[in-house]
Amino acid sequence: MSSISPIESAKKLAAYKAVDENLPPNAKVIGIGSGSTVVYVAERIGQIFRNKKDDIVCISTGFQSKQLIIDNGLKLGTIEQHPILDIAFDGADEVDHDLNLIKGGGACLFQEKLIASASKKLIIVADFRKQSTYLGENWKQGVPIEVVPIAFTKLINDLKDLGALEVNLRQGGKFKAGPVITDNNNFILDANFGIIKDPKNLHFKLKSLVGVIETGLFTEITEKVYFGENNGEISIWGGDNNKNTEENVNVDTVIEESK
Incomplete structure (x- = not known):
């Protein structure tokens, strides 16, 4: 057994x-x-x-x-x-x-x-x-978005303009002071859009923002x-x-x- x-x-x-x-x-x-x-x-x-x-x-x-x-x-x-x-x-x-x-x-x-x-x-x-x-129903942390570090402040505003309820720069937690750094040396923004009924359309809107490398919408x-x-x-x-x-x-x- x-x-x-x-x-x-x-x-x-x-x-x-x-x-x-x-x-x-x-x-x-x-x-x-x-x-x-x-x-x-x-x-x-x-x-x-x-x-x-x-x-x-x-x-x-x-x-x-x-x-x-x-x-x-x-x-x-x-x-x-x-x-x-x-x-x-x-x-x-x-x-x-x-x-x-x-x-x-x-x-x-x-x-x-x-x-x-x-x-x-x-x-x-x-x-x-x-x-x-629908996406966003159980995953409450928001859509992960990999961004160029120098663009993150502007992108927070851009994401809110697109309807994000909340946007957070992901932090490294107790073992790292400051934000998470990806394998590609970028930052991660977690953007909560609530229930996402058209993830394909949202993905394309996010990718059109200058400074966005990739989104977590597949x-x-x-x-x-x-x-x-x-x-x-x-x-x-x-x-x-x-x-x-x-x-x-x-x-x-x-x-x-x-x-």
Whole structure:
């Protein structure tokens, strides 16, 4: 019997199933994102390629995912070396029923979107708390926006003019005095627009502002989302006819079969 909680078992199962069902048999270049569920994605890919790890190259979306790749004994590459990826797996902060995403809670949104846009297929894995009818329903921290540091003050005003209810320069917390610095040496603004019913339009408006590098709104880019549910089951959004499905699978069986 597994000693981990039902939701953690479901997250692991969702990640394993996402890899097993979507990893192309001839994949050579794989993008790996970040997040607590993506940990299991890297683990599963490491199992599949345990005896042929030189056959693939993995591209990271940031520091955490780079460590996941290294920790699982996989070969690390760069987007400069491999500008076209066969598939990418990543997490999300929120997902709506049209498979639009909010990402960037970990401040890696630019590199995450770069890898996603370079991939032939993007698969998301997350837990049930990331599900929403509309973006902004459950993710209250606001849309992450990566900005050029010298522009942040002006952009705060610009974002409020576009309807943001609140805009905050993300701070480093108790371990760092001052703002968060991204892997690209930029700042992050978190802009709360409330419920977002047209994320594609909002994204384009934000990108038009001088000083905005990228937004955490990912639209029309995700193929499928695998969720670990709180009852130990998994649900899948997207795929055939965009029908949502739910499955109850024994995670111990899946883990045993992977050995």
